[in-house]
Amino acid sequence: MAEEERKEPKKKLLTVSTSPHLTDRSTSKQIMYEVVIGMLPVTLWSIYLYRHMAVIVLLTCLAGCLGTEWLFNLARKRPQTITDGSGIVTALILGLSLPPTLPWWAALIGSVAAIGAAKMLFGGLGSNIFNPAMVGRAFLMACFGTMMTTWAMPFQTGVKITYEDPAAAPSAITQPTPLALAKDAIKHAADPDIAEWNKQSPDDVNIIILDMFTGNMTVNGSTGETSALLWLIGGVFLLFRRTITYHIPLAVLGSSGVIATAAWWANPEVYINPLAHLCGGGLMMCAFFIATDLVTCPLSKRGRVIFGIGVGTLIMLIRLKGGYPEGVMYAVLLMNAMTPLLDRWTRPKPLGGHVSAD
Incomplete structure (x- = not known):
């Protein structure tokens, strides 16, 4: 009996679970x-x-x-x-x-x-x-x-908005965000007198960009669209802790920056400074905290780069050519739908082996 017990191999129990599958001590x-x-x-x-x-x-x-x-x-x-x-x-x-x-x-x-x-x-x-x-x-x-799409300026918290008649709301509460002004400039490129963004002097635009980056109290938007710098600090913390990798943030910011710069160089009178796109809206938040969601992003490094480039490209296409001034939400959801395909297309090839298309 003792010899039979020694000869019988021990059964290994494998736990099957959904992603993310962690390979280190982190939970x-x-x-x-x-x-x-x-x-x-x-x-x-x-x-x-x-x-x-x-x-x-x-x-x-x-x-x-x-x-x-x-x-x-x-x-x-x-x-x-x-x-x-x-x-x-x-x-x-x-x-x-x-x-x-x-x-x-x-x-x-x-x-x-x-x-x-x-x-x-x-x-x-x-x-x-x-x-x-x-x-x-x-x-x-x-x-x-x-x-x-109704925004408040910082510290303006004492005015009640009546959504039944939004036109009656104070302009200080309902004024558009910087990206909305930029979208207005694109729509009315043929009539610079209407485009509010085009009325800004270069110095004023630089001040607005600096406010969007540092979190100064002169820029409105969503609750968290207050400081690109603080989102960047939080993203660096996650990179330092290895909670996320650099592939998606770099791909999102890089592709967005390239497209915004190309549009700006092509027609600086219509398209805004690319730094305004990088610092404005939810782009920094998306690059480090939304697109990097471990469950809905690809598993491979190559897949994550493609995923990030897709997110950044879609964001800029919506901002520059779409009907809505911000494209983070739609870009992320569209690329989430592509994640299973990206995982399949970028499946790592085993050493000395071949990965079947099936």
């Missing part, structure tokens, strides 16, 4: 909370600029995302996962991508759509195809277009 929970830490600087700065409006939006997103995940796990009799950090990451990204003027109930609806429709219906963390926060934002854009 999914640790990665998620490192992403949260990376977003803390811009989150605190946004709260400082927009005060109670930012707090309401962010807290509503947190409650909505975590509550939806808890209810889905309870209904499906699964272990609770609200402490793994993924719901918090989704809530912060969604909340920071929403206007600070958005009513709390709209933010709640977006949170339910982000976690319920884009994550839990697919099976939870690791099974979703699309970035949950961008799905939630896309749902809100489709349902509440006026609310999603």
